[in-house]
Amino acid sequence: MASAGLGSVFLAGCSSGSSGNNQSGGDSDGSDGGGGSDGSSDTTTTSGSSSNRVTMLTSPPGTLGNAMGNGMMSLFSQETEYSGSASAGSGSIQNIVEVMRGEADLSRGVTSVLWAAYNGEDPVNVDAEYQPLQLISHQYLRAALVCKTSDDFEYVSDLSGSPVARGPQAASFQPALDLAYNAVMDDHNDAYQAPNEMAPALAAGNVKASIIMNTNGAMPSFAQEVASRSSTRLLGWKEENIQQIRDMDNVTGVMQANDFWDGVDEFVMSPDTFMPSVNYSMISSAATSSEVVYTFLDTIFSNRDGLPDIHAGFGPWTDEEWYTRLVDPRIPFHPGAAEFLRDNDLWSDDFQEADV
8 A cells, every 4th residue: 555645634723834843852653753744843722721731742743643642632622621732742751751740641652661661660660650541542653674775785684783763762662673673683773863864864874774664554754755865675574583573572563565665666575574563552640530531532532533634644543443452451541541441332351440
């Protein structure tokens, strides 16, 4: 499937423009790397009173996650008595920390990192009053690597010792990719930078390869630029390495059709290529009331058919089953989320409601 053109029909309070803002502390996942030409900026909506303010931390301006967050909070403000505020945090791991400290109501993160945070383990081993509580699925992220066609690399394992553009170091998908790359490279020389810096780094030869991504069926704008600014080759994974990744606990992998990748010139594997994949869930904490969480989820769910008009990253959200498809049953659900899921026949006996 070809790359989706990302819609820029934002609700009131959201802006559209060029993507690729320099935010080195944020994420470059498809929720964090830009989506098409969204380019939304930090937005605070003001339809409600200050006492009814609800905050969401997103990824940097110009990214898919930021655009989705702004769209959700604008919709939430328009449809309810609450004043929704979406703003860029300093990286998805730090966003999780701020939710755990009660400094933000909503955010999202990779489920394996959320599970670590819930148990007070690295990379989110912090002193915080609350634990992250799960709400619904947010996104999947499938990461591939491309090099210039003028280089001789064919497999990801060939990159051992070569500098690779990984995106921002604070992104919560990085620990999962570390597991995958550690399995196939003796020495992965990581170069961390903002999403809009990755294509120039590859074009200038400052790195030998760069990550590109598929997030919820959309190819982020930074990935489109990486693929098209240079003549690029999508690297393959050797069969024994694929099995290593599939046997891991905190990262999985999928086969992605090559024709998804607009702008990529060559492919080592055909007709599809393996790539590591991670899942994101939305989160809150006991600091946020069940009424707020329920109202937020009910508003999004009730308007799900129109969400793709806000942003193509919402494509899967029209399907009722999506809302629990990517969640991690180990992580307890916020009571407001549990009530919402039960009311919509989406609750499973495998889920746990947090006792807060």
